[in-house]
Amino acid sequence: MTTSESLSAVHDLMPPTPRWAFSEYERIRHRLPRRSPLATTRPPSVYHSLDGLTALFDAFVFDAFGVLNTGDRPLPNAVFRFAELQKAGKRCLILSNAATASTRDLVAKYRRFGFAIEPEQLICSRWLLEQALAENPRQGLWGVIAPPHARPETLPVNALAIHGNADRSLRERMDRCDGFLFLSTQDWTRSHQSILEASLSSYPRPLEVANPDLVAPRGDRLTLEPGFFAHQLVDRTGITPVFYGKPYTPAFEAAMARLGNPDPDRVLMVGDTLHTDILGGQSAGMSTLLVTEHGALKGLDAGRCMERSGIFPTYQAPAI
Template sequence: MNSQNVVNPVHQLMLPTPRWAFSEYERIRHRLPASIRPDRPAEVTAQPNLGLLADQFDAFVFDAYGVLNTGDRPLTNAVMRFAELQRAGKRCLILSNAATASSDRLLSKYRSFGFALDEDQLISSRWLLERALHAGHRQGLWGVIAPLEANPQTLPLNYVSIHGEPNDNLRDRMDRCDGFIFLSTHGWTSNHQAQLEASLGSYPRPVEVANPDLVAPRDDTLTLEPGFYAHRLIDHTGITPVFYGKPYGPAFQEALARLEGIEPSRTLMIGDTLHTDILGGQSAGMRTMLVTEHGSLKGLDVRACMERSGIQPDFVAPAI
C-alpha cells in the first residue's frame, strides 16, 4: 500500500479535547518520569490565586501556555502577578516546551506581552535541544520536521526540511535522512506521519523531539503537538525518541541550575498539566501548583483526574 494514502482515524483532522488528552497522557504514563516527591501532601490546598503563596517560596517557575498565555494572548492578571513577584524580590523563570520559535523570538514575544524578562529567565525546549546539538555534533543529514518559519537553519547540523505535501518526493527526502528532529506539528497530518513511520520501519534511525507535549492550549482549543506523534512512533516502530522539555529531568535541572542557591523545596512550579508540569516538578523536588481555568484540564473534574493519575500537586487554583 502507498504510505501516503494511509490514514490513521485516531488523529486525522482530530480536534483534541481535554478528556481525550488526559486519557492519552495516562496511556503513555509508563514512559514518563516515575519519581514523585515522597513528601507530597495528603491533601491539595485550594487557593484563589498565587498571591497568598508568595511569602512561602523564594522562586517561581512558570509554564507558559495555559498559565501565562493562550496562543498569542496573555492571560488576565498574569503579567501583573509576574511583576508583583519580581518586585518582592522573588526569582521568576519561564519553563516552556515551545520549540517552533528560537529563544530570541520567544523572549521578544513574552516581552511584547508585558513580561519584564531577562534572557536567563526563559528556558525553552528549543533552547535545550540547541544546547544538546552544540554539545554533540550529529553526523550526516538530518530531517527537521517544521515549517520554514520555524527557522530550522539556525540548528547546528546539516539538515533537510521535512515539510510540504506528503508525496513521493517527501518520502525520498525522509529515506535519505540519518535522523530526524521534530520541532513543530504545523502542517503535519496523519499522512505525513504514516510516511515517517514507513521510512523508519524500513530503516530505524534516531529521532529527537523538542516538544514532548501531547497537546497545547491555543485560544479556546487544544492542538496536537510533537509529543503526540512521537509516542505514535514508539507505538508503531519501537523507536524511542530523545525528548527535551517537561516532564523530563534536563529541563528541570536547568531551571534549578539557574536558581542556584535556592532549594528545590523553596521553589514552586506552576503549570496547567498534571503529567508534564506537576509530575516533572515533583520529580525535581519542587513544590507544585496546578492552574485549571485554561489549558489541558479545562472543564474536567480536576480532583478525579488527580485521583486517577495519582499525581497530586501541593496547591490548585483557577489561575495565577
C-alpha cells in the same frame, strides 16, 4: 495548504479534548518520569490565586501555555502577577516546551504581551535541544520537522528541512536522513505522519523530540503537539525517541541551574498539566501549583484526575 487546513487535517487524526488528552497521558504514563517517593499523596491545598503563596517561596517557575498565555494572548492578571513577584524580589523563570521559535523570538513575544523578562528568564525546549546538539554533535544528515519560519537551518546540525507536500519526494527526503528532529506540528498532517512512519519502519533511525507535549491550549481549543506523534511512532515502529522539555529531568536541571541551584523546597513550579508540569516539578523536588481555569484540565474535575493519575500537586488554584 493553509495553516487552518493543516490544523484541521491534524485534528481529523484525533480531535483533542481535555478528557482525551488526560487519558492519552495516562496511556503513555510508563514512558514518563516516575513520581518522586517524597511527593504528596494528599489532595492539594486550594487557593484563589498565587497571592497567598508568594511569601512561602524564593523562586517561581512558570509553564507558559495555559498559565501565562493561550495562543497569542496573555491570560488575565498574569502580567500583573509576574511583575508583582519580581517587584517583591522573587526569582521568576518561564520553562516552556515551545520549540518552533528561538529563545530570542520567544522573549520578544512575551515582552509584547507585557512581561518584563530578560533572556536568562526563559528556557524553552528548542534551547535545550540546541544545547544538546552543540555539546554532542550529531553525525550525518538530520531531517528537521518544522515550518520554514522556524529557521531549522540555524540548528547546530547538518539539517534537511522536512516540510511541504506529503508526496513521493518527501519520502525520498526522509529516507536520506540519518535521524530526525521534531520541532513543530504546524502543517503536519496525517499523510506526513504516515510517510514518516513508513520511512522509520523500513529503517529505524534516531528521533529527537524538542516538544514532548501531547497537546497545547491555543485560544479556545487544544492542538496536537510533537509528543503525540512521537508516541504514535513508538507504538507503531518500536523506536525510542529522545525527549527534551517537561516532564523530563534535563529541563528541570536547567531551570534550577538558571536560578542558581536554590533549595528546591523554596521553588514553586506552576503549571496546568499534571503529567508534565506537576510530575516534572515533583521529580525535581519542587513544590507545585496546578492551575485549572485555562489549560489542559479546563472543564474537567481536577480532583478526579489527581485520584486517577496519583499525581497530587502541593497547591491548586484556578489561575495565578
